[in-house]
Amino acid sequence: MATIHDIAVGAAFNIVTAVAFLLLFAFLRLQPVNDRVYFPKWYLKGTRASPASAGATVAAAKYINLDIRSYLKFLSWMPAALKMPDDELIQHAGLDSVIYLRIYRTGLKIFVPIMILAFALLVPLNWTNDTLESLKVVHSDIDKLSISNIPYGSKRFIAHLVMAYVFTFWTCYVLMKEYQIVAKMRLRFLASEKRRPDQFTVLVRNIPSDPDESVSELVEHFFLVNHPGHYLKHQVVYNTNKLAGLVEKKKQMQNWLDYCQLKFERKAERPTTKTGFFGCFGSDVDAIDYYKSEIEKIGKEEAEEHKKVMKDPKSIMPAAFVSFRSRWGAAVAAQTQQTSNPTVWLTEWAPEPRDVYWNNLSIPFVSLTVRRLIIGVAFFFLNFFYVIPIAFVQTLANLEGIEKALPFLEPFIETPSIKSFIQGFLPGLALKIFLILLPTILMFMSQFEGLVSQSSLERRTASKYFIFLFFNVFLGSIVTGSALEQLNTYLHQSANDIPRVIGVAIPMKATFFITYVMVDGWTGVALEVLRLRAFIMFHLKNFFLVKTEKDREEAMDPGSICLYWSEPRIQLYFLLGLVYAVVTPLLLPFILVFFALAYVVYRHQIINVYNQRYESGAQFWPNVHLRIITALIVSQLLLLGLLSTKGLEEATPALLVLPVLTIWFHKYCKHRYEPAFVRNPLQEVMRKDTLERARERNFDLKAYLADAYLHPVFKSNEVDKFYVADDPGAVEVIVPTKRRSRRITPVQSEDGGSDRLSVMESVQER
């Protein structure tokens, strides 16, 4: 059992590590050479140019910051990160990012008052007992602060009971307020948005096949008949998987060509390569010529495939993006059922063009339900039985196994130092690799399920990941056993006993979770701000590949918020906080430090680093809300289980009311706020339509929407000039200065309005 002293040592160590990371970050970010690692967002926005081109006077100053004064205020980034007001931040980084930050703020809002109350009331109540001492059980000072220190049947438990009510009500109150605010922000965001193609567009799937008409004709006829006066145009979806592969391959070859040419320039010696498998086998050839000819060859194939896709009716998928004359028409089409057969002509709001997940657009209805079943079962097994394959790999990956499979390695492996390394390292390796790969695996599962937008994929994956964390990290740490063993326990215990068994174990695990919060939370967040991976990758690329400003632009990897793996982790802290709020309040300050630190760090990252991949308008908030509610209910059930062993009979019925009320609260919120995240109210779209019609009477919507929903592969094929002239209509207007700036970095006006005008002009010229 850890004593307060142990915890203090652990905390000190973690604080030192975290502070060291932060200091290192503060130092590195000041070096101009790292500018593109720590401030890529500004480069993408076009407001910051490379120091190389900024005309620095001293050569060294290009790479190292020599200004001593700037080092003195090395923590200045923190207040700077907090300064930007929300509205500006939405302009700067989109609503998704701002609402993502709100999750941390919600954490602070929930737990600060809870901590104050818990420390003012529960801690003294727990402390002024001597149950643990009188029982002579092994215990730590931390346990003296927890509920374990209260004697059996004491009336003091009533305080915990009351606190459970207070905490529940406070959490629900904060959650409701937040839901309200987020919903309002979303609506304001949607209302203030400029014209976007997805506002006018509906995605239609499962278009039935017709022997007489092509998909395109069918769509046109169907919507002309059933939405007369509203239908404008449509864009069929092509099966471009092969074409996309070719484009990808060409890009790779181009990369190699660039690399070889750079090598040639430096060494003045023409590099060679082999034509065979991964350049390892086959005959030597001149690399530059080889890659050039390959690129040409693929280019031809690509052009052919392009033609084929556009001509062949078989490459047209039974899905289409249908655009309407007004937002009202699109809102109506998206919210209504089209035919009496609910499995064909499925309509839904089109995701914004860059959010579309193209590969899944053609999956038919029956296949979708089958896929969902398969993934449901697969996820169940992954969740509860994931230890089995890992244990299997572990048994394979022992020394004897390796020696048997690869006998020639035997003398090497038998070296004592290597042997001990393998023995110490290998068994854990499989598990570690699995856990690192897990979010990706879950993402693949979600992709297989057939969702059609990146944002929905991320949300679905986040749900899966949270379930996994809940069973395997949270419950797994408490019940100490794999989820498989747990499953066995749950099945063989009564519904009454499960919360009891887990509840009783909870106070004992407090110290473990405190350590977990410090390592995973504090140090993890401090590592995030350092961006070690991006730092190394950028400098490697910068050293080996970069020759032009454009290359440097491409070497820069701003990354983005990976909602699907970061959000479930935050939820774990909510869960811990709510579960331990009544049981061991000492955990709360550690969680609060995490929330505060993460809030500052992610705010900084969002302002300076991350580049949003899409904008869903905070559609993930209902999921966040649901998971906090889940955590709340779990905490109530576990407290119920714990108190039922403490000799206070009145506690059980009193506590049973809480989950019922919480579930009801959730239902209420769902009815009250969720529609704002799912549907598009007619009043709002009508207002926008009317306004716009009054302002721009002669706007050519058809031209504006022309290529908005064309597969990106068709667009990236065009020359840049064309791309710039054409694509902005689809992408630029949404959040100014996005994709274009990845390729060329024009200095742009901050004002999106004038930008939009120029885009319109360019569109109207066509």
Next chain:
Amino acid sequence: MATIHDIAVGAAFNIVTAVAFLLLFAFLRLQPVNDRVYFPKWYLKGTRASPASAGATVAAAKYINLDIRSYLKFLSWMPAALKMPDDELIQHAGLDSVIYLRIYRTGLKIFVPIMILAFALLVPLNWTNDTLESLKVVHSDIDKLSISNIPYGSKRFIAHLVMAYVFTFWTCYVLMKEYQIVAKMRLRFLASEKRRPDQFTVLVRNIPSDPDESVSELVEHFFLVNHPGHYLKHQVVYNTNKLAGLVEKKKQMQNWLDYCQLKFERKAERPTTKTGFFGCFGSDVDAIDYYKSEIEKIGKEEAEEHKKVMKDPKSIMPAAFVSFRSRWGAAVAAQTQQTSNPTVWLTEWAPEPRDVYWNNLSIPFVSLTVRRLIIGVAFFFLNFFYVIPIAFVQTLANLEGIEKALPFLEPFIETPSIKSFIQGFLPGLALKIFLILLPTILMFMSQFEGLVSQSSLERRTASKYFIFLFFNVFLGSIVTGSALEQLNTYLHQSANDIPRVIGVAIPMKATFFITYVMVDGWTGVALEVLRLRAFIMFHLKNFFLVKTEKDREEAMDPGSICLYWSEPRIQLYFLLGLVYAVVTPLLLPFILVFFALAYVVYRHQIINVYNQRYESGAQFWPNVHLRIITALIVSQLLLLGLLSTKGLEEATPALLVLPVLTIWFHKYCKHRYEPAFVRNPLQEVMRKDTLERARERNFDLKAYLADAYLHPVFKSNEVDKFYVADDPGAVEVIVPTKRRSRRITPVQSEDGGSDRLSVMESVQER
């Protein structure tokens, strides 16, 4: 333990009773005097006139059938009932009734092949063992036919396993086919329907209050702005509870007046009554004069209240029926969200006018969720704790209690015969009364929840009643204990053990359920056809009250299918059949007899007796489907529990697959077919709109819809002439000859088309 002989005796007894009832029915229905009891539907349709007015030659023949020959074919009603083809039956009695009959047919379709398979395979397998004999346990011959007769660990269980799969697949197959057919029938029904007000109308609830505009103006402005070109008119909803009360009171007085006048005619002596409480206290007055003056008084009050309601803005509720120019407009408004606040301007399809449950139209959103929570909790307690108040009443209602409360009764009660009667009868009385009242209680609960149509009320109540029957009749008979004790068991046993405990008890309860099926099923259905209550009531009324043809019309009580209490009872038979199909196949023939008998009887009743109160277009089918699926899953889990004690380890995982597949199947069906019962596809309404526009270019829809959604209290106030001219548009067209015929019985042409034309003319004249 019941032997086959016991069962045979029981069966014989029940068969004799049932046949006696059927014979009695066959006799009674041939008597002209009972014509209005057993053929009211035809009177309502107007194709049958009272024998009194039919000009019978012999006085006696008016009351008694003297034609001997007709007695010889006394069972002729059965084939007659089966003869009418479905399409004609839909015309005759509406889709709801026909689909209701389909439930019985589904039962036959599911269980006939299952029974054949089970008797061909499982019964011989079970019979050719001697486990029970060798074990020397007390057993009956029936148990020899059941799964109990197979020795522990025998491989023969594999046959049961396979059969469980076969039965599941067969049931799912039938269910899917039925869902498909019902959905198609519903769509065809909706498509073939004539113009109905609800096709054009949307119910809007929770209209926000506005200080500057009245509800009516607000509605008009809102829909003119947000549904331009589609909005036609609206009808506000008045708070008419007081007015309806007055109308009711007036009607009662009128009844009394009629009664007194009749008495006066017969006795030639003016009856008197007392003015006080229920005519028991106060001074004597001349009854006829008194009632006449009372009616006049109430009539005045009514007129005043009527005026007040129409003028006072406070009596206008924040709800309205909004009609659109086309079905398309209504379909769009019903399926879309109107404003960013999802708790105001709630739109939904208007129920047909006679289906509206007016009292609930004004309940605000927050109140609705609170009400749902309250009813949820209340139903939980009703379901699991209903024995507590009954036990309490029972303890009160014993002899000592009565003697204490009402000491003057003591000598009376102490009489031995009365004492034994009370002792034997009283304790069960409270329970009996409760069980009889239960569906009504559940209906009140559903009404409190705030549903706005009779059909949805019935569906909700049916769900509640099924849950109650499942826990208290099905599980209660197996685990033998009140649901409260069961709850205790479930909470204290592991999730694994619950199906085991119940599963093991199942084979032993087979004989009990066979008896149950015979008493409740066979005899119950035979009683239904006799219509004892309606028979007695009609003759009482006929004797005491009837003086004119109109009175006789009103004395007739056709009744209707009470979905909310009859459907859950059918579901209980599905549950029994599915649970026992593998375990004790002997139960199946008894259930089949029930389904067949009930099918014939209810078909007869629907053709000849019941008068549909509303037409929901088979909207209850998804619930029926869901409950059969539930029964299927329960049967799988119980078989799993049973087999897990039989020493066949492989059975558990093999059987676990079944519920997963079944749940997936349900999800698939839900996605595939349920929308047809909930939403209104645009293609269909567009087709109807276009057709109609082409046919009747100048139809005045506004006039047609004028009073369709006026509260019935306003309509019943008007004179009959006005009612006939105005209301048919609202009611007649749906199913010809409905309400009107309750009041006057005109001979109508069978062709609804010409009827509709005349209605239209009358509407256009206005």
